[in-house]
Amino acid sequence: MNSKLRSANTVLSHLLKTLSLVWSASGYWTLAWIILVLVQGLLPAALISLTPRVVNALVQVSGTGISGASIQKVLVPVGLMAGIMLVGELLNSAAEWIRTAQSELVQDHISGLIHQQSVAVDYGFYEYSEYNDKLNRAREGASGRSLALLESTGSLMQNSVTLLAMAAVLLPYGLWLPTILVISAFPAFFILLYLNKAHYRWSQRTTTDRRWLMYYDYLLTNSTMAAEVRLFDFADYFQSSYQNLRRRLRKEQLKFLKDQTIGRFFAAIIALIITGIALGWMGRQVLLGILTLGDLALFFQAFNQGQNIVKSLLGSLGQIYRNSLFIGNLFEFLQIKPEIINPPNPIPAPSALKQDIKFRQVTFRYPGTQEAVLDNFNLTLPAGKIVAIVGDNGAGKSTLIKLLCRFYDPNSGSIELDGIDLRDFSVKELRRLITVLFQSPIPYYTTAKENIALGDVAAASNQLEIEAAAQASGIHEKISRLPLGYNTMLGKLFPEGTDLSGGQWQRLALARAFFRRAQIIILDEPTSAMDPWAEHDWLERFRSLASGRTAIVITHRFTLAMQADIIHVMRAGQIVESGSHDQLLNLDGLYAQSWRDQMEAGSSTTVKNSLI
Known part of the structure; x- marks a missing residue:
């Protein structure tokens, strides 16, 4: 019981943190999204509540011929239904626009948080495999998971509103109907909950394996490795390592999908049996004359849609649980505290x-x-x-x-x-x-001018000082002969780039070090x-x-x-x-x-x- 309580508290904590994060990123878009979700939740019940009016009106005018009075009798409820459906389509279009705006803002916000934390943590963290696992888990769909959690929460809210409205519609026919409606979806919910937890554990366990896949992919596709891969004929070895690991992970993932499919099938059979019992009872009431055909149509729609809504609602709870587990990786990464920090009262540097x-x-x-x-x-x-x-x-x-x-x-x-x-x-x-030229200087794929100016990004990029640093390192003449001089793009990663030799890259890094004026x-x-x-x-x-x-x-x-x-x-x-x-x-x-x-x-x- 205590572990379940802790698990529920963790899910709630992650959900609240995610909502806070999303609000920080998208503000008023999130408010518009909440209002839209609530309104969309009421529309299905409004449509179903009009169903008996339409059916009963058709029964009344059936066989009376075409006349203004008969058409008017049917036209009003049909017109109302059409109006609600039109509003629904309008809201669906608005929802897509709002979700896209939210998605872009949240993705940028989370990327910014990960980038800030990656720079803020101690240099030593990069030498831990465990840290690299945490970083990979945080980066692996962090923004997607946040938005998925938001979508699941929105779906939960919308379906909850719809379900309450459906229950209100069914309640006059008996208290047991809304109850059995909810019970029919529980098998699918528990299966989903179990499989989500199992998939999360698998994802945590295989993080290092997936980093190995990224490493093999890097070895086979990166330009810095191309010469050795060809000369020493490494390609088959690394391709085999990649495919063997992918084969194992793929088999494990497909097994999860098979278990999920079988579980959902048995859950659907249970739900179908319960639906059949409820429909049989309603049919009996119609044959006895207790209920009308309009009541039967309303019940069928309400129960059928209500059952789907309960499935979606419980599915949303399962998705919230699953995504909260994964989004926890992002929050765990963001909570890493560096040890190399400023003193409480730093002394001014000389x-x-x-x-x-x-x-x-x-x-x-x-x-x-x-x-x-x-x-x-x-x-x-x-x-x-x-x-x-x-x-x-x-x-x-x-x-x-x-x-x-x-x-x-x-x-x-x-x-x-x-x-x-x-x-x-x-x-x-x-x-x-301090300015440092490290043993293996990094080639920055930008212009020659920007390469040198990166030595001191806080200083104004003075062309004369940039050229002075280049002359000091012995790279000035080479840069001057480039197609666009100091404005030439360096490296072959981007269009119209010009590559340098190893010694020339080193002299460029020296110029960057001298430009810092440390x-x-x-x-x-x-x-x-x-x-x-x-x-x-x-x-x-x-x-x-x-x-x-x-x-x-x-x-x-x-x-x-x-x-x-x-x-x-x-x-x-x-x-x-x-x-x-x-x-x-x-x-x-x-x-x-x-x-x-x-x-x-x-x-x-x-x-x-x-x-x-």
Whole structure:
């Protein structure tokens, strides 16, 4: 009983939240919809109440010939019925218009909520499979489910009004008739309720499977995968994986449909038997002269339509239950609270870094893992200097970026800007101080100008500053040769787009990073996709580009590390060596050994310039 009560409370809670959400999105359209639903609910009963008048009038004038009096006797009730039917058609057209307007507004509103929440949640959530399941469930028809819940609620309201009117029509013939009318639809309702709950559980259980389907589809259709799929002949393997998974899910879904069909068939047989008993009783009353043919016609219409209405009404309750379960996924997603938040009284972020960035006794492990990436880690990055951080893969270099950008907070210890803990600043203000070129920059399919301006969307898109950033990164000449210069659409996803090479996309991302004009520049492998000539050209300008700012460069390349004022060598989450290039060579440690190994490896520029 307690579980049923909780289930009912959950459905009611989701329904109220959905109605609030729909009202927020569509306001007066929702008010118009409610009024329309109530009026439409009264029309069927109004039509049926006129039926005995029409039938009895026809019986009275039958055989009297065509005359003005006989026609007038029939014309009035028929005219009223025609008027009600005309109003019904008008309301149906209005309802379609209102529902379409509601649908568009609700869809946009819910999409906006999901987009806002997707950005608001912590970066770390994206590394959880469970979070990705929640996101997928929320996105999977969230607006459709909300509108379906609204439609089911509207249908419930309309059918309730109609049923009350029908009961009032049938009540004079006996209290048992409205009662048996309702009872006849209960078998179908309970079958629907059971199957809806079973389908919801199946949907929850197979969320990860459906994400696998999306992943296989992405591998087979996305342009970034096209070359490898063809070269390594992955297509048959991934197609087979997709089809096998689809086959299993399809069989499970078809089984649900089969069970639903069989259940509805047996429910229909029960309803038919009950209807037959009621009709037999009414026929007996007509033969005994207790009721007229008009009464029989009214009863047949009222009972037949009433039974369908009860089915629809209980079906609407079932749909409300089902959709409330699914819409609960949206509300569950929207209730996720980020942990990386602003302090109660944030300290204003400094306009310029004056002293240093310090990692003090920082210990950090990624959520869901036991091994610490950084353990009592200490590092000082002086203001206004170029600092290179080098080391093997997995040493924790990229983790430093994530912590400095406050994508995560340390498990213990602190990270400070000019002696102030990062957690004492507003998250947005802190990130305004930082510009980052990530190791795998994102290609944004928009114009070259907009690509660079995305580095600082809050700033005015000044063409001169955009070009200056492009020149600083070495992409200006390439953009100038494009068909429409800085107004050229980039990428092949949309019409008239022009694609760039990997190194050119990287230099464009560098321009975006420079355009931000932030005090702290973080570059993660900024020249990894550049050829040696492009890299040499960029390195010649690098120190002037970083002038007056604090630059943190994560790199495997000696040519870039040599440009730094200080080089820190990381291994297994700790700084093991620090100094300038010459100092580290003199130290004859890990850095010097790597340098000698590379020099002895031969004259290949790519090998020579890489740190192991």
